[in-house]
Every structure is written in structure tokens, then in C-alpha cells.
Amino acid sequence: MTTQTRSTTTRPSLEDTFANTRELLDAAARVHGDRDAYVQPGSRTTFAQWISQSKAVARHFVDAGVGKGDVVTLLLPSGIDYATCYAAAAMVGAITSGVNGRLGPTETRSILAVSAPALVVYGSQPPPELESTRASVSLEELRTWYSDQGGDLPAVDIGRDDPVAIIFSSGTTGLPKGAWFDAANLAASAQAAGIMSAPYDRRMTSTPFSHAGYMSKLWDQLLWGTAIVIPPTPWTAAGMARTLTDERVTVGGGVPTQWAKLLEQPGLDRTSFPDLRVGVVATAPASPDLVQRTAELIGVPLVVRYAMTESPTVCGTDPEDSPEVQFRTVGRPQYGMTVHVTGSDGTTLPSGEVGRVRIKGGCVMRGYWRDPELTSGAFDSEGFFVTGDLGKFTPQGNLVLAGRFGDMYIRGGFNVHPVEVEQVIARHTAVRDAAVIGHSAPVIGEIGVAFVVPADPAHPPTLAELRAWTTTMLADYKAPDHVIVVDAIPQTAMAKTDRARLRELAVADPPPARS
Template identity: 65%
Template sequence: MTTLGTAPPLRAEEFANTAALLDAAARVHGDRDAYVEPGAGRISFAEWRFRARSLAAHLSERGVGKGDVVALILPSGIDYAVCFAAASILGAVTTGVNPRLGPRETEAIFAQARPALVIRDADAGLPAAPEGYPVMSRADAVAAATSGVGVAPTIAVTRSDPVSIVFTSGTTGLPKGAWFDADNLAASAAASGVMSAPYDRRLTGTPFPHAGYMSKLWDQLVWGTAVVMAPVPWSAAGMYTVLREERITVGGGVPTQWEKLLELPDLDRSAFTHLRVGVVGSAPASPALVSRVRDLIGVPLVVRYAMTESPTVTGTEPDDPVEIQFRTVGRPQHGMTVRITGDDGADLSVGEVGRIRIRGGCVTRGYWKAETLTAESFDEDGFFVSGDLGYFTDDGNLVLAGRVGDMYIRGGFNVHPIEVEHTLGEHPNVRQAAVVGHPAPVIGEIGVAFVVPGDSDRPPSLEDLRTWSRARLADYKAPDHVIVVDAIPLNAMAKIDRVALRSLAQEHLSRIPVGPRR
């Protein structure tokens, strides 16, 4: 088992900028895989550096320079990585456009970022760039990257210069661009903990415009990590093949993907000899799932808590009990400080739900070209004031209670959806659950639970789930209505889309009498 004391092949503190680190990674890691797209190709660290420097020379000739923004509208993969590195060599700032965003959100991103150049794949069904911005095709970028023609200029770039901008999903307003410098990226590498070991091979389904990729460039370069793309379209059989054939050491997936993997009839534990840890994202893994993964595959599942504004915050450890893995998001990672406060900013006691505030090297420097918004988002002690609610347990683990706007008030009592979702998720016939509040006469709001059943032919009844909840929570937290669905809708950041759920609840309950259950 890898420990937190394992040293990376390269030391981030020795490099002044991304270009210098990329050069060193090409020398030290050489022909080792940097990126693998199963069935499509792979690229070594040396080739990554070669292509990035070739493309940087071409971009420089087009007038791209230090401080300019380069927007990528590309599929996640090798070409995206080459473009990101090329822009970094020039001291330019890279932002990726999430393909799940609509025209309104995309236009808002461009209005804030004002890119000097857009690199786009017109054939991949990706969003179009708004009018008025220079566009370079993916094909032209690939041709320039592989040509070896030209020499990239040497640019004086420091660790405090911007490297990337990551935009939020825009579910609570227009997207906001959190920007990161090289010091941020170095801090993410230092805070990776069990997630990184020398020459890991990491299976990822994280879209590259997300903070989970855009903030991890230095982490990959110092550790020599091979980023292996998950199969598209995803399938359990495809995941199994990639885990085996690519000798994956760190495997990422949502709970449903792990469950479907375990259901494969030919699952062979000996096929996972390289895998040392599994990572759960988007939704909590039930204690039963954590135990089954340990029993059938032989590896622990860990949980990470992050946000666009801080790609690393807290995490569980491989030897944590299954209840810790399910009910909490672990303890603050290296260099990170977390506080739970009331509305007045005062620290709350253990067990009290309050606003999560974070400080540390992984936290964004602010919102791009939005000084007022940035000032409003940090308190006087330099803590970023998030929109998440949570509390600490006696043993120092952080428990999420939801978003500030997610809480609903039922008959005068506050209900935090995540607590109810965790409880419903423990039911043997519930694969996944999400809860939202819905207006109701007299009582104010009621809880509506959306449930993906374990057995779709015999989904759990409302009374069954209410009885289950009441045996574990206060009775007012039990759901008043249950809607069985095939899948929980996710937003552009792969988190539960509560806006969509509230609309579905309104549509469903408009056809039936609405009121609290007794």
C-alpha cells in the first residue's frame, strides 16, 4: 500500500514554471505513457513535450502570448492535453468549455474569458464558439503539433502567473471562472496523498474542462502518472478490459459503475493485481458496495471532496471503516484547513451544521476578471466561503449536509437532503437516491425522494422507505413522496442536478394531492 511519505520522481518546488517542469518530465519519464485513449492511441511524456513545444511555436506565430486566454472546445484526451501544455509554455491561460453547457452558458464563459484563440473540433458535436473569436481547427492544431517545425520562444513565466481557468456549471447563475496559477498546481500535487504514487496508471472519466483535470497538470508531471481514458461509451465490460489490459493502479468511477463492474459474471480477482485503490465520485458509495469491492476485487474505495474553486479539500483513507467511507468525505488533505461556521463567521462545535470555509494552496486565486465577486467570496482571514454545508464528527471527519439552497424546512424543522440520501442509500433495494424539498400548504415544504431501485421489477414502496428512514432519523426527515427513476439526473459537473429534480417533482406532484405523510 502506498503511503503519504512516498516521494515523487520530480520535486515541484524546483521548477519555476510549467514549461520547465514539462521539459524535466520528458527527460525523466521519457517513453513512459502519459496519456492512453484505449483503441485510439497513446502518447509518452517525451512525445507530449515534443508536440506541445511544436504547437507552442505555431501558436506564438499566430500572436498568442503571455496572459492570453486559449479556449479549448475539444474532446477529453491527447489533443486536449497537448493544447493545454502548449499554451502553458507560452504563459497563456487555458480554459476548457464543458460540452454539456448550453449556448447561454458558453456565451457567458467567452464574455468573461475573452479568448485570444479558440481551438475546436467541429466534427465532434461540440458547442460552437460565439461569433467574433479566432478559431483554429483541431486538425490544424494536430498538424502543427506533429510537424516539429519552429521553435517555441522562451517566455519569462513565474509560478504566480495564471495557468488555467475552470468555470462552474452555472446551475445557480451564470458560470464563474476560478483561476489557478502554478503554485496552485504544485499544491495539488503535494496534497494528492494516496491518490498518487510514482508512475501510477490512473483510469479517469473526468471531463478535461473540470478542475479535476485542469488543476492536476503538475501532479501528473511530478509523479509520472499515465492518464488512461475510460471507454466511451462506458460499459462495465469495457471498464474491466481497460483495468486489466492497461494495468490500472488508481481506478475512478461513480458508485453505479463500480456496482455494474461487480455484476460481471466473469469477474476475476486476479485480474486486478495492479490496482491499489479505487476512487468514488459524484455520489456516496454504500457500506455494502465498499465491502463488496474489497471482497471481490481486493482494493479499498476512497472518497474525495472537492469543488471547482478548490480541486482538493478532504478525503478518506484506504484503511478507514466502511461507515467513514459512506457517511463522510474524510479529513482535510495536506496543506488544507477547513472550518465550519455560522452565518456570523464564528466556528461551530462538533456535530453542528454550518457553512464550510476552506483555506490552503489548492484554493483558487479568485474569479477571472471579477475582483468584486472574488472579494465577496473570501473572508477577512483568507478562507474561501463555499456554498456547501457540513459538520465535523468527533474523530475529525467532515460530513456534507448539502448546499445552502438545498435545505428545506418541513413544519419548522430544517432538513438537509444529503443526510436523508445517505440513509436511503443504505436500504438494500436502493442503488441511488436524491431528495429535494417541494412547497406544500400549511407545513411549508415536504421531502420528495427520487430513487433508483436495486431491483427495478420490485422497487421499494413509499411506506417501506419511510419506515426505514424513521428507524434511523427523526421522523420529519422521512420522505413524503417517492418517485422511482432509472437514473438520477446530473449537471454539467456530474453532480446531482437538483434544479432538474425540482422540476420533475413539480411535474409529478401537480397530478396528485400534495401534503405531508403522517
């Protein structure tokens, strides 16, 4: 059992004394005023402009029949328009849900059916017609509301325990599920920010705004006065470098490959990004070599965060952690979070033993929207959320993820956790990225299939080389039995390894029959 109670070394620009999100938005407009709130290609807005614009939209929301407890669903790209609608809904006690633009029509219809919105705000494509949706408005019409100067918003009795956001999962194990959060959740997320937040940070992010990485951080942004910087698309290393410099970014996020490509830009040194104080690695661990090269070349520490839709903050590493800790672990539980690793019977396991990860704390969702049965099944008798992740604690208290509960495969009677093998393969000098799955095989049950993105496409690593490399660090039965070279590891809409797609690829490219 590990409980984290570390305090942050800095305090937010605003003290957390607010009864609800509406009060906090008003205070942020007064205190942060002319400071940037959002920067996107071709446009930017200050806190005062954003919140004034949101009030104008909130008045139109009320005219459209949106009130406390109603859902506003956003089919909008990430950016100022999305942020305006989110703040506007919070001002009238409504609840915001978002739809990731990469989701398909079946998933979108499911989200709309579950959220049953009073209003849908949409961009290029109108929403499907559903009985559960009362009204809709286009982005074009929405923007005509921004300059309206109406009267005061109606008084609404809103508390910290009222829902603010519904964040939908990616639907990789079925249709999307909506985790809902109240203002107290969002306040807890701000308290648990740790190294991720400092007064008036400028945070570069490519996370979709419908994702937990944005939706759960509204109070964090308002309390700390953080500017959200959205880089140009499509992503390029040169574009990332320009954004970091031109926008004086202090916190930069990216996947390991993006950080690696950034370091390949010519002429970089410790003066290249003078404002950047920390880099955040998303979706996959950064190799010790990448962590070390980033620190040595541009003087920036890389840290890792472990989170999920149901709990946008769980664990994290610190800048002073060694490259090996940054690579092999996801750090320690953050402020206010308790993490257990348990056996099949729910008992807590000692460090070093792999089990199911269970979490508890202010950042954990209140439940799944309009699904009490699913909510009840997600928590144990002690109130811990039972995740789908497997992991173990090191003696130093760092959590090591071993994979998803359903991803483990059994090779000849031995359990193999794919993440552990992936991390070893990814350290091979001929490998840029890797993923591993179990694949059905006669006699032995299952074998390991490794998907590899080579560092040099002209000279991909061989199966023999990767097996020899893996067995220098892991048991021989964990070495891959088959290697498939790919241009990129397929990703889900939430930028996670798409293991369902990998299983399809393994079927299409089976290992050769053993003689």
C-alpha cells in the same frame, strides 16, 4: 477547526524545484521519456512525444499572436489533443480554459465572453462569433502542426504566480464562473495528492478535461509521471473491466453505480485486477455494503474525495477507514488544507453542529477571472473561501456534508438537510440510488420528496417502506413524504445531482392531497 498536515508516504518521481510549468514540462520529457502519458481508445502517446508535440503547437500559438497572459480556450473533447494544447499554452505563458462539451450554447458564449480568448481551438463545431475572440483554429488544422520541427520557443519570464488555468463552473446556479489558478496552485495540488498519487501510476478517469479533476492536476501528472487512461465510450462494466486489466490501471475512478456494476461481472476475484491499488468514488458516496464488497471481492479499497471547482482538493478518506466512514463522511482535510465549519456569523462551530464549510490552503483558487467584485464576496475577512456547502465534523475529525446551502428545506419548523436523508434511503436493499429535495406544501411549509432508482425495477420500494426505514435512523420529520420512482437520478454537466431538474419533476408529479 481542523487543520491537516499529514505527509505522504511516497515521493514523486521528480522533486518540485521548478520555477514554472514550462521548466517542469521539459524535465518530464527528459525523465519520464518513453513512459505513457496518455492512453485513449485507438491511440497513446509518451511523455516525450506529448511534450515534443506541444512545443510544435506552442510555436504556432506564438505565430498566431498568443503570448504571456493571453487565454487559449479549448472546445475539444477530452484526450491527447486537449492535453497538447494545454501544455503548449503553458510553455508560452498563456492561460488555458476549457468548455465542457455538455454545456449549451448560452453557457459556451458566456465562457468565451468572460475568458476573452486570444485563440479558440475547436473540434466539430466552430465557436460562436464574438468580438472578444481574436482568432480560432480547427482541430484538423491543429493536427497538421504536430510534426513541425521549428526553432526554439521565445524566452518568456514566467513565475509560479502567473495564471495557468481558468476552470469554469457548471453554471447550475447561473452562468458559469471562471476560477483561475496559478502554477503555485497546481504545485500545491500535487503535494496534497496523498493516496491518489504514486510514482508512475496509471490513472483511469472519465472526468472531462475541462473539469478541475484534470486541469488542476497538470503538475501532479508531471511530477509523478502519471499515465492518464481514458476508457472507451459509451461506458460499460465490461469495458471498464477490460481497461483496468489491459492498461494495468493502478488508480480507478467511477461513480458508485459503475463500481456496483463492475462487481456484477462474472468470474471476478482478488486476482482480476492485480495492478489496481485504489478506487476513487466520485459525485456520490458509496454505501458501506459497496465498500465492503469491493474490498472482499477484488481486494481494492474505495476512497472518497471532496473537491469543487474553486478548490480541486479539500478532504479525503484513507483506504484503512471503515466502510461507515467512507459512506457517511468525506474524510479529513488533505495536506495543506484548513477547513472550518461556521455559523451564520462566521464563528467556528464545535463538532456535531451543522454550518457553512469554509476552506483555505494552496489548492484554493486565486479568484474569479476578471471579476474582482465576485472574488471579494467569495472570501471572508480571514481569507477563507466560503463554500456553498453545509457540513459538520465528527469527533474523529471527519467532515460530514449535509447538503448545499440553498438545498436545506424546513418541514414544520424543522431543518432537513437532503444529503443526510439520501444516504439513509440509499442503504435500503430495494434502492440503487436516491436523491431528496424539499417541495412546497400548505400548512407545513415544505415536505421531503425522494427520487428513487430501484434495485429491481419490477419491485420498487413503497413510501411506507422508505418512511419506516428512514425513521429507524433519523428523526421522523426527516422521512420522505412522497416518493417518485425514476430510471436514473438526473445529472448536471459536472456529473452532480441536478436538483433544478428534480424540482421540475416534483412539480409534474405532486404528492397526493392529504385528506
